[in-house]
Amino acid sequence: MSATRHANAVPTARWPTRRAARPVVAPGGTREDGTPRVTPGVYLLTRDASPQFVRPITVRVIRERTGRSTYDGWAWIEVYQLDPRGEAIDRRELYVRPDGMRPAPPLRHRTAARRAATRAAG
Incomplete structure (x- = not known):
């Protein structure tokens, strides 16, 4: 066994990956295995x-x-896990595939004008 190969390494052909068909969403570069780095967002x-x-x-x-x-x-x-308004409700550590992460659609934020209109009506 060579010094560069880990003792528990599995042949690449045995575990096909999905990354070939997936677009890379993280612009932070890639790791040695070719998967994207996760960037804040x-x-x-x-x-x-x-x-x-x-x-x-x-x-x-x-x-x-x-x-x-x-x-x-x-x-x-x-x-931070977010609610539908985009406010943090929990802090978590997650184990994920970076190439499966998708940019979120715009969240429903309450603007200051909406809040003022709501207060004036109520």
């Missing part, structure tokens, strides 16, 4: 990002945890 996490997201959630990425070991194509990220 607001993302929609679905089953493409991880099987745990049967119900999609919207998150704001704080940072990628690069100090933890992962499988090729996966990453640990620190995020």
Whole structure:
């Protein structure tokens, strides 16, 4: 066994990846395995990002945890989970596939004008 290969390495052909057909959404560069780095931003996490997201959630990425070991194509990220208005409701650490993360659609923010109109009407 060569010194550069890990003892528990699996042949590449045995585990096909989905990254060839997926567009790269993170402009922060790529890792050695070719998967995109996670950059801060607001993302929609679905089953493409991880099987745990049967119900999609919207998150704001704080940072990628690069100090933890992962499988090729996966990453640990620190995020704030967002409600439909875009406000943080929980801080979480998630294990995801960066190539499955999609930019979130615009969130419904309440503007100052709406709040003032609501107060005047009520």
